[in-house]
Amino acid sequence: MAQSLYFPLLLIALCSISECVQRQYHFINVNKNWTEAQRYCRKKYTDLATVDNMNDMIQLMKSVNDGVNQLVWIGLQKANVYKWHWSSGDPVLFLNWTSGESAGSNQCTVMCNGQWIKEACNNTSVFICYNMSRGLVFVNQTMNWRDAQSYCRQNHIDLVSVRNQNENQQLEKFINDRNSSGSAVWIGLFSDTWQWSDQSNSSFRYWADNFKDFSYSAAIQPNKSGQWGDYSSDYNQFPFVCHEDKLIVVQQDLSWSEALRYCRQNHVDLVSVQSEEMQYKVMNVVKLASTEAVWLGLRHSCALGIWFWVSGETVCYQNWAPGNGTSEEDCEPTVRSGAVQSGGNRTWISRPETDKLNFICRNY
Structure with a gap:
């Protein structure tokens, strides 16, 4: 495909990041048990609703x-x-236990002298929050993990x-500078057995105070700001929320140009x-x-010696594997395009555009 098609868009692109929603939520005001609701969503949309973070939760509640004062099923069972999961929904890519620690019932994590230790979630400790503008925030109040x-x-x-490891060292220094008592500090790592219907790795949870962790399914409680409770999936019938994926993995082996054409024609x-x-959303679906x-949608320009997105955006955020994504790509015998690894750390790699691979389309 001619490179000139991309350059007018490329010249006006800016390194601004717009928030992208991975899913579209659909409220179905029909009472069904959880299994019936799951079957309905998989037939009409993608699956029962998955929630990755508070932004998703806000969109779901909208x-x-x-x-509606009735309980509403979501896709957690x-x-x-x-x-092990992170409270924020981040994938668990790194662990730093004092010794080998397997996940178990009602277990959360404290950090002490840079090492992580399992702790009962109802014990109390001081803790560290994350703030978008301030970064790390040390809270010198003792609470249980959920509080x-x-x-x-x-x-x-x-x-x-x-x-x-670098973030762990930074956090250790931050704690040492502020926590004069040297006591253990809660971090966001916890364990549970809950699984999303679509097999998503999302670790986001929004349980209400009355959460009992029975062997049931999850429903949102509109009268409690949408917080979740667990209820029998066989005997209770509630309305429910489905989701429709904004990112679609197409399991066809096509060249990069063929994949581009397919996405533009069908999505x-x-x-x-x-x-x-x-990137986390891509990691969830890949x-x-x-x-x-x-x-x-990542392409290399041999003429300009740069990588760019076919949507017209420059490559600001990067997640290249070592040795990939350089400006001096070998353009012979074919142009290079960008792919994400489906295993390992899901980093980006440079591949000849003639390779036959699956691909990810976007619906938004």
Whole structure:
């Protein structure tokens, strides 16, 4: 495809990041049990609603009809295996236990001297919140883990997440500078067995105070600001919320140009990844792919020696694997395009555009 098609858009692109919503929510005001609701959503849309963060929760609540006081099913159901999750919804890419720690019932995490220790969630500790403008915030009040989570979400963003060794060292220094007592500090890591219907890795939870963690399914409670409770999935019948994916993994093996044409004819475009948040959303869906890498809307210009998004945006946020994404790509015998790995750390790689891969389209 001629490069000249992309350059007029490229010349006017700015490094601004717009918020992208991964899903469209649809409220279905018909009473069904959880399994019937799941079957309906999978037939009509994508699945029962998944929620990644508070922004998603706000959008979901906007979809629920005003005046609905009844409980409303979402796509969260109790499973059998305990897993570690971050309160913020970040993927768990890094762990730093004092010794090997397996996830178990009612377990949360404190940090002490840079190491992580399992702790009962109903114990009390001081804690660290994350704030978009202020960064890390040390809260010198002792609370149990769930109260600390609520405090952070009401006053900042969430309990802090730690994604790598560098962030762990920065957090350790931050705590040492402010926590003169040397006591253990809550971070946002917790374990549970809950699983989303669409098999999403989202670890976001919004439980109300009356949450009992029974072996049931989750429903939002409109009379409690949409907070969640757990209810019997077989005997209760409630209305429900479905979601329709904004990102679609297409399990066809096409060249990059063929994938671009397919997305523009059947959806909107190949996906652009302009923020860490969007990268997390891509990481959530790319696991559905059948190829080792998946095409993105990322293209290299041999004439200009730059990478750009076909949507007309410059590459501001980057997540390249080492040795990939350089300006001096080998353009012979074919142009290079960008793909995301479907395994490992899901970083971006440069591939010849003639390679046959799955790809991600966007619907927004």
